[in-house]
Amino acid sequence: MEVIELLNVTFGDIKRSDLTKSIAMVVISPFEIHGEFLPLGQDVLWARVQQELLTELLLPVGYKIYKYPEIVLGTNVLHGNYGFEIGVLSLRKILINTIKTLHFLGFRKVIICNGQGGPLHSVAIYSAQQYAQKIGVQCFSTLQVSIKRGLQDNWKLKGIDLRQDLHAGLIEVSIALARYPELVNSAYIKYKFSEINPSLLTKILVMLAVPIIQPIFQRLGFGFAKESWIVLLNWYLEGQRPDYIGYPDLADKQTGELLLQNLKSCFQEDIVAKLV
Numbered sequence: 411m412e413v414i415e416l417l418n419v420t421f422g423d424i425k426r427s428d429l430t431k432s433i434a435m436v437v438i439s440p441f442e443i444h445g446e447f448l449p450l451g452q453d454v455l456w457a458r459v460q461q462e463l464l465t466e467l468l469l470p471v472g473y474k475i476y477k478y479p480e481i482v483l484g485t486n487v488l489h490g491n492y493g494f495e496i497g498v499l500s501l502r503k504i505l506i507n508t509i510k511t512l513h514f515l516g517f518r519k520v521i522i523c524n525g526q527g528g529p530l531h532s533v534a535i536y537s538a539q540q541y542a543q544k545i546g547v548q549c550f551s552t553l554q555v556s557i558k559r560g561l562q563d564n565w566k567l568k569g570i571d572l573r574q575d576l577h578a579g580l581i582e583v584s585i586a587l588a589r590y591p592e593l594v595n596s597a598y599i600k601y602k603f604s605e606i607n608p609s610l611l612t613k614i615l616v617m618l619a620v621p622i623i624q625p626i627f628q629r630l631g632f633g634f635a636k637e638s639w640i641v642l643l644n645w646y647l648e649g650q651r652p653d654y655i656g657y658p659d660l661a662d663k664q665t666g667e668l669l670l671q672n673l674k675s676c677f678q679e680d681i682v683a684k685l686v
């Protein structure tokens with residue numbers, strides 16, 4: 411069984427292949443600043459790790475993996491200030507066209523691997539999945555699995571609330587230390603997380619937004635829907651302290667391995683077991 415780069419095959423090869431036990435994998439994540447300690451490609455590298463975990467699960471059960479060229483783009487990239495970002499509708503269109511192309515080539519199973527967790531980025535992926543369903547393509551997204559429950563069911567790790575670990579924090583640094591430690595510049599992980607106290611007006615605005623956002627999160631199947639206000643507030647705070655927000659100083663290799671092990675078993679249940 412194999413892993414094949416779609417860039418290297420001809421249309422004829424694909425046309426004559428039986429793709430019933432084949433999966434196209436799409437990596438979509440932005441180029442973005444992650445403190446001074448993680449590589450700029452962190453979200454892409456993290457998405458590649460997800461792709462590797464899935465490959466480890468899919469090859470032994472007889473699937474062939476076709477890798478679509480990586481799409482290094484995203485939305486909600488630190489409020490557009492610390493990375494290259496495109497609009498949510500453009501991102502959605504890129505994904506829909508990608509799925510359309512894969513469908514034309516004969517693929518009926520697609521997995522979108524993503525290392526960026528911004529709400530609008532998620533909406534673009536979700537919307538593309540709805541499109542895939544309409545044209546008869548089974549389309550999974552690692553984002554939903556990982557946000558929903560892959561990274562801890564109880565949202566607590568090392569005594570901290572992971573919903574406050576939004577960007578380049580404990581989760582991302584630990585995963586990097588477990589899989590590509592040579593790219594982490596630990597000397598710069600010197601800051602401790604400090605609370606940014608939101609103003610009363612901010613808190614009121616967040617509370618007002620919750621009734622609108624909560625049903626959307628729920629429809630997307632996100633486990634944090636009930637606590638949308640925490641997510642919204644932290645997302646807002648991310649704009650105030652944009653290079654990172656969370657607890658990078660608590661990260662270590664063992665935590666990264668634990669998170670990945672947990673994620674892998676969620677991939678097994680939520681993706682591999684559901685492939686038809």
Ligand SMILES: [Zn+2]
Pocket residue numbers: 444452453525526577578582
């Ligand atoms: Zn990231």
